[in-house]
Amino acid sequence: MxxxxxxxxxxxxxxxxxxxxxxxxxxxxxxxxxxxxxxxxxxxxxxxxxxxxxxxxxxxxxxxxxxxxxxxxxxxxxxxxxxxxxxxxxxxxxxxxxxxxxxxxxxxxxxxxxxxxxxxxxxxxxxxxxxxxxxxxxxxxxxxxxxxxxxxxxxxxxxxxxxxxxxxxxxxxxxxxxxxxxxxxxxxxxxxxxxxxxxxxxxxxxxxxxxxxxxxxxxxxxxxxxxxxxxxxxxxxxxRVRKLDVMEIEVRETVGGDRLDALRALPGVERLSVETAGMADVLRVHVRPSDEVPGAVLAALAGVRTGRIATREPTLEDAYVAIIGRAGEAAQVPA
Known part of the structure; x- marks a missing residue:
């Protein structure tokens, strides 16, 4: 320029x-x-x-x-x-x-x-x-x-x-x-x-x-x-997040911290966030494209009452959340 x-x-x-x-x-x-x-x-x-x-x-x-x-x-x-x-x-x-x-x-x-x-x-x-x-x-x-x-x-x-x-x-x-x-x-x-x-x-x-x-x-x-x-x-x-898919899972009950930690630890799961939407929560899971990862995520939620489940490509909002999230993680790392 x-x-x-x-x-x-x-x-x-x-x-x-x-x-x-x-x-x-x-x-x-x-x-x-x-x-x-x-x-x-x-x-x-x-x-x-x-x-x-x-x-x-x-x-x-x-x-x-x-x-x-x-x-x-x-x-x-x-x-x-x-x-x-x-x-x-x-x-x-x-x-x-x-x-x-x-x-x-x-x-x-x-x-x-x-x-x-x-x-x-x-x-x-x-x-x-x-x-x-x-x-x-x-x-x-x-x-x-x-x-x-x-x-x-x-x-x-x-x-x-x-x-x-x-x-x-x-x-x-x-x-x-x-x-x-x-x-x-x-x-x-x-x-x-x-x-x-x-x-x-x-x-x-x-x-x-x-x-x-x-x-x-x-x-x-x-x-x-x-x-x-x-x-x-x-x-x-x-x-920046195009190589990931986004799973959106509507859950009808509170998902505990231990289960969320287990989801984050799954191979192929890059990021996880929870958003309240009306009477339910929406788990937004960024995963590497694979035939096995979505099934592993759903298996980790066994026993949890779920509603709509969808997989889509990332949006600008997903990219923004990932960028801000990485910035926050970097700020927490001791110098």
Missing amino acids: TMSDIAIEAVGLRRTYETRTGWLRPRRLAIEAVRGVSFQVGRGELFGLLGPNGAGKTTTIKMLNTLLLPTAGRASVLGHDVARDPMGVRRRIGYVFGGDKGLYERLSALDNLRYFAELYGVGPREQRTRIPEMLEAVGLRGRENERVEGYSRGMRQKLHIARGLLHRPEVLFLDEPTIGVDPVAARELRAMVAGLAADGITVILTTHYMAEADELCDRIAVISDGVIEAEGTPAQLKD
Whole structure:
């Protein structure tokens, strides 16, 4: 990737927070939220940043959009250094975050957009065309005179996106834009995000929904404990576990730790997780393809009441869980 093709570059980014602990004998602690993150995002690329809560995703995003200064390392957006030229960065980016904050509920959607257009330096003449364009683009045309306090979660998220695009940014940061949104609204938002990338806008997306990342992202970086653990296209990440099959076994009773340990110890079993799904648990067993291994797994569950049993190819979620799991295991190994 040549310099002219790069929209975002992070090199060795670090962010340390100082905090105090204790009451009678307070001590200062330094917590490293981001520990040497490096990656590049091409112009017009839709790049996903995935990781568990507390992994450093939002801290990384806030350093890239100038809301936080890096403790060490450097980053640039469209050639503008985030620390030395924050205004140059801010003029070229938009930031959309999930949740209800960031809008004025007593104002209408139209008044919200007018207010933010003023903040972004969009002139009155351009506002007269730009605001209706944005309302049309996000599907809020005809509802713009209603107060935001009466909007649904999905409508608020659409208004967030319209607000973030008012000043025609070249780079858009989307921090969990579909969180808490109903399935229909989430599908509309995903289509909107895909359209932004198709129009040439560089998008960085954080999300906890693996299917969303798989559908939308050109490339993905997985961050855990402040470190990038894996990076590549969704297909490349899935290839990490492609040599395994996934057995999903619905169990109608609690499976004890001794039996789970016995399952993990079976030849051909690479990983095992348990997920609660309604009134039952689902055992998700990653196994090496073999005619014998599935039978050995089911034999180890003899006497346990089971329901649906299925075997499938790994998904991006399986790859993500494997990457995060390996990172956690490595962190527990004494230095």
